Every structure is written in structure tokens, then in C-alpha cells.
Amino acid sequence: METLQQSEKIIAEKYRIIGKLGQGGVGITYAAVDLNSNQKVALKALSLRLTTEWKKVELFEREAKTLSGLNHPGIPRYIDYFQVDTDQDRCFYIAQQLAPGKSLAQLIENGWKPNEAQVRHIACQLLEILVYLQSLLPATIHRDIKPQNIILQKNGRVFLVDFGAVQNTYHHTVTGGSTVVGTYGYMAPEQFRGKAVLSTDLYGLGTTLLFLLTQKFPSDLPRQKQKIKFRARVSISPEFADWLEKIIEPAIEARFHSAKDALSALRGEQQSGINPEKMFKRSPQSRITLIDAQRWLFIKIYPDRFPSKIKGFFQFIHLSYKVLLPFSLILVFFVSLGYICHMSSSTVGLFKYTVADWLGKLFDPFFSISILAIIIFTVFYALMWLCRFLCRIASRLFIRPIKITPQDIQRVKLSGIHLPLLKKSMTFCRIRTKSRNYCFGLFLPQAEKEWLVGELNDCLSKLK
Template sequence: MADRSLHQYRILSTLGKGAFGITYKAQDLEHDRWVAIKVLSLKQIDDWKAVELFEREAKVLSRLNHPGIPNYIDYFYVDTRKDRLFCLVQELVEGRSLANWVKQGWRAEEEQVRDIAVQVLEILDYLHWQNPPVIHRDIKPQNIILRQDGKVFLVDFGAVRDLYRNSLIKGGTFVGTLGYMPPEQFRGQAFLASDLYGLGTTLLFVLAHRSPEELPHVRMKIDFRKVVQVSESFAGWLEKMIEPALEDRYKSAREALAVLKGKRKLDRKVSHLTILPQRRQPKGSRVKVQKKLDRFDLKIPPSGVNFNNLGFFLFVAFWDLIIFGMVLIAILQQTWQILFFVGLHALVGVGLTIGSLWALASSARLTIDRERFRFCKHCLGVTYQENHGLTSELELASLEVNADEYGRKKVRCMLWEHAHNYEIGERLTPVEKRWLAEEISAFLQHLKQ
């Protein structure tokens, strides 16, 4: 690949190889600058999942802007006679990965390791407060670049997943690196605290010069105190970063950063509040969501007549008016055969009218606390659907997109309870449904943490 050109980029040398492509050092001939170009060969992948992850990486990087993340420059593909090459171009940052520093014999002092931790936590805090939050999922020594002056960069977002997508896909994808992956990622799940585990184990690698898998373990937890010599406060902080149980770790990068800097001790009430940033309700939405630490209350009011359903209601009114006129004429002219035929259409009109009124007057309410949930639908004060159960049985809220026989997309917000699922907000806009899926999933994750 050396000396080959891809668009205006001339490949110079190989920087590294990963699960989702090869990264090269290249020269941008148009802007006279050095860049890093990551190339994925379609011929060399087993399935399209790799392409999906590659495109997701490009999409996420294009909306990030942080001094600790190399700038996104370009994304394109090149077709050859026998292959298609997907290319992601980023700013080239000088420095070496922590893995290379350790390989060359570098011994870091505790203060240096603390400084690396602070810089990475600041990057993670930025990522986790995106909307939707972004989870890196592959924090490891190879993906943290340390410059000679101490500046740190986080690279390789090939395993990235935004939390919205995490809430939309039932199950997950096994992505990460053994030794640096928290237990929940083995189950295909990733949370904000999952990145903290990866950072904690990476710092242990820098201190011990040994992979986390090679360190002693006690009850599935890394027992590093006999191997690593650090202050008691830093050792305690590290222990909480690498807790196997998700609920025992720091709940956010911001909390871990505050404790590391000594700004405050662990305050569980505060940490619960900082698990996820507040999502913004779509403009014009009349849905009411009230959240507390241990309770979620959703109220969906009757839709009434609005821009989205106005056409349908006008059609029903026009249908009823035509049928009423035809029935009236048939009675006046005593044409009973026509009356029978028109009567069948009148029944359809009655059904449409009842359905329209039902849609206008129907409301819904969902309440979730730590123990139980309750989902009800009402119309004119009458409850016509009621479901309830244990909150622990709820898995997630998802956004499903299906096409009807005419190819039109239908978006549904679904709440999953193991084998059962409930549709929420049938008459809401797709944007509102997405927002609700995020809100409900975030609260369920908060309860699990």
C-alpha cells in the first residue's frame, strides 16, 4: 500500500493494524498536511457487520470536537477491479501508544499515571455527555496516545456505540479487548461505567507492565496491591474503577474525576443524578415526563386534532357527509336496494368515526419504580388496557422501524418485558418516539446501576 494514492492522500507507511482495518500514515496533497487514514477492505471482511462498525465510527467522529480526540477530516470509499476500500481520514497526532511506551521500557511514576487518568477521564466525560452519549467500548493501552510533552489522545473509535443505539438494539455485539473488557461487555452490553473499567485496567498495565489477565485475581477481581506500589488513596480509587460489578464502580467519568482530584468523596446520591445527561424534549411535544431517583412517570395526553392527523379526520368527515347524503336521498326516493348498498358503507363510516373519536380522546400513562411498573391506556375516563409487572423484568425501550406493503416506514416505540412487549405512544411523532425510547432506557439503566 506504500506510495499508493487514495483520492488526494498518498500512503507513506503503516501505523497499525486492528480488527476493523489498517491505519496508515499519509500525506494530504491538497492541504499539505500529515493525516492518519484507516482503510477497511471489503474483500478481507467476513460479514457486513465490520462495514457497519466502520461507518458508525466515521459518523460519530464527524460530530466530535475535543482537543484529546484527533480531528475528523474525511470519509469515502474507492472501488477497484476486485475490491472496495472504505477510508476514514483523521488528523495525525504525534506520539506513541501506552502499549509502545511500556514495550520500550518506560516506567511511569504515580503522578504521571494520575495525569494520564485525568486527561482520559476528561475525554470520556465529553463523550458521555454527548446527546446521545457515546461509549468507546475499547479503552486499552493501544488506543491511548501519549505525546512526549505529556499530552494524551484517545484514538480508534471502531468499537464505539452511542447509548441511544445501545438502547435500540436488543442484545448487543461482542466488541472489545480481553483483559480490558468489563464483565457486562461479554454479555454484549455496554454502559458509561464500562469505559471506566477499561481505563482502570489500562492504568494497571502501565504501572505493572503486565496484562490485567496476568495479574493475580481474587473472587474475579484483580488483586494488584501486591504487584503495584502506589499511594493508598490512588489504590482505593483504582479498585473502584475495576470493580467487576457495574453497580460498584463509579457511575460516571465526572464522578471518578472529581474523586481523583480530591474535590469530593464518593457521594452515591450525587452519582445517581449524573448517570446520564438530560435529553431535550422535542419542540411542541405535549408529553409529560417526570423523573426522580427511583420513579419514572410518563403521561401521554389525548392527541386531539393536529397537523399529522388532520387529513385523516377530514377524510372521515367527508366520507360520513357523502354517506349521510346518499342515505337521505335513498330514503326520500324510497330506493331500498340502494339503501342496503349504502348502508354497508355507512357501517364503515360509523367504524371510522368511532376510531377517530377514540384516537382523539385516548391517553396513556406509564409509571416505573424500583419494584414494579404499570402501563395503562384510557379513553374518556375508561381504562381499556392495563399491564403491570416487576421492574426487574423490563429489558429496554426500543425504536422499531418497519415497512408496510407499500414500502412506507412505520416507527414504533416498544417497551420490552422478556417475552412481552408494549407499544407506547402510537400517535406520537417519530421524533417523540425516539425521545421516549431514550428516556425510558436511560431510566432503566439508572435503576440497574
């Protein structure tokens, strides 16, 4: 797009052009002065004559509408939207607060090499802006986060600019819009399909941070299965590298779900890729605990406390005890009360009964059954809890977790074995390392064996 306006030209009798700030996919942005307030503004212009795509006009109008509803210190304040008609053309303009400073792209071009602390600080500020955008109703997705659209002031404060590619989740996320908008290298894979979700902006943020750390365009970095392999080209902490890996995951479901989650993880407020320990996904009913602690891999497989039949018997005892104990106590109480009333009304008198007379009452069927029920169920209940306690002690003493250095793992697979006593074949998990083999999980459900082997192989692929 050619330059629309020259310096010193007056627009709408209100704004005087100072110079050109930049040019994007939708419109050209100029630095201008508001003649009424004498304040500098950013004036974005779109010429109808020079525009061959009506989609750009739609995006320009959408940007103006979006900016008019935003109120965040990290987003330049919206001032005005208007159009100017001439005999040859119609131009649309958006006036905004001028964000002082330089774009990240300009700073890198000028030789700036930020360290990890500076990159983290920029990431936190941008995530706070994205948290605000995603909290709106509907949530707003920028779709074009890149170094050219992030302005850094001398005091370290950042601005997010150029909302020309913005969309809201009501119009496109559900219906799966078909317009591909963004910048190659910084676009999330789903944007090539015309799709955008909350985590789409996170991918753009992650690739922007990689540009700051590596001084290279994301498209120039090596990839494996669409995933950028950057660890060998940066000098950052393992925690921050893990966080970056998660934010630039090609698969939507593997990324942070939202900017709020990513910000909490970066600040260390929740378990995530930057936490020293991260729990792998598993079924809530699973007996497996799989923990990646960066240098070590921990696998804990807890056995069932009891076989299913014994567990069912204990459950029956537990329920019977809770139901029959109160009934037995009530029966004993009323039988005893009846005896006392009968004795007190007799001619012999209550205190004339001998010990033998009282012991004889124990042979009364109702009284005896009640006492016997209390004793039997109390004993069984105590035995049940004793067995549980012993099983817990045994699992602590004799069950040892497998502890492996991920770099030592050579192969993980399922292997078969024939069990003559059970007269059937089963599979188990096998981990081959440089020094020995680990075989485990024989009596796990087949689905859990396959899940565990898959997770371990995923862990290995990330290290390669």
C-alpha cells in the same frame, strides 16, 4: 487482515501512503500525507473483499459518523470519509488528524516505567475526554479503551483513538445489544454479555492504568471472584489504590457511575474510594454510621431519643402547644378588652375598682381556662425540650463508638440470645478480634443487623 496499501501509493488522488501505523479489529490505519495541504493524516482503511463479516462494515461506518460529530482536543480531528472502487474491491477510508507520539503499549514495550504522578496525569486527561463523550446526546461509549488506543505526546498530552467499537446509549444500552466488542483483558465483564453502560469505559481505563503500573497485561494479574488483586504488585498511595479498586469493580453498581464522578473523586472533590473516609451505603432512616478510614473501622449506633409512646406524647404536646397557644392568647385578649370596656362605661368608673374586684375576675371561667391552658402547655413544652437536651448530653457522654482495626477482625456474624424478661429470643452482632469480642446492636431492626454484618464481611473480603 493483510496489508492493503503499499508506501508511496496515492489514494483517491489526494492522499499518499507513508507507512502503516497499526491494525485493529476493524481496518488498518496508515500514516499518509494530504497532497493538497501537505499535512500528515491518519488514514484508516477497510477492504470489502477481505472482510468476511458485514458487522465490521457497519462498525466502520458508525465510526465515521461518530467522529464527524466530535470536537475535543483529546480526539484526533475528523477530516473525511470516502470509498474507492476498483475492479476487484471496494475500500472504505476515514481520514483523521494524525496524533503525534507513541501509544502507551509501544512506550511500555520500549521500557518506559511511569510513576504514580504520570499515571494520574494520564488518567485525568482520559477522564476529561470521557466526560465529554458522556455529555453528548446520546452519550458515546468507546468500548475499546486500551494502551494501543491511547497516544502520548512528548509534552504529556494524550489522544484517544480508534472509535471502531463505539456505540451510543440509545441503540444498545436500553435494548441490551448482543455484539461482543472490545479487547480481552481490558473489557468490562458486562461487555461479554454484549452490554455497555457509561461505567464500561471506566473499567477499560482502570485496566489500562494497571498495565502502566504493573507492566503486565490485566489478564495475567491474579483475580478473586473476577476482581483483579493488584495492590501487592504496585507501589502507589493508598488513596490512588482505593480509587483504582473502585474503577475496576466487576459489578456495575459498585463502580463509579460516570466519568465525571470518577474525575471528581480522583481530584479529591468528593467522597469516594480515594477519600480518607468513605461512608458505606445505608438506609436514610438508619441509626448506624459505618466509616472505613483505611486503618480503622468506626461503627456508631445512635439510640432512639425516646420510646415510641413517649415520642408520640411529645409530638401531641408540641402540636397542641402550637395550635392552642395562639387561640388562648386571642381569647385572653378579647376577654380583657371586654372587661375594660364594661368597666369604663359603668357609673363607678374604671379606676374605682379595687384590687379585689380585679382578682375576682380571674374566677371567670373563660378567662381562667385561657390562662391555665397557656401555663400548662408552656410547662409541658419546656419539659419536652429539657428531656431532649438531657438525652443529647447522655448520648455524648455515655455512648462510645466501636473502634476496630480491620486487620484484627477474625469473624463477623449474627448470634442469638434468649431474654427471659422479654420472654423471647433475639439476635445481635458479634465481632471477634484477636483480643476480645464485641457484641452490639441487640435492639436494632433485623434488616439493619443483617446489613451491618454484610458490610463488615465485605470490608474483610477486600483486605484478603
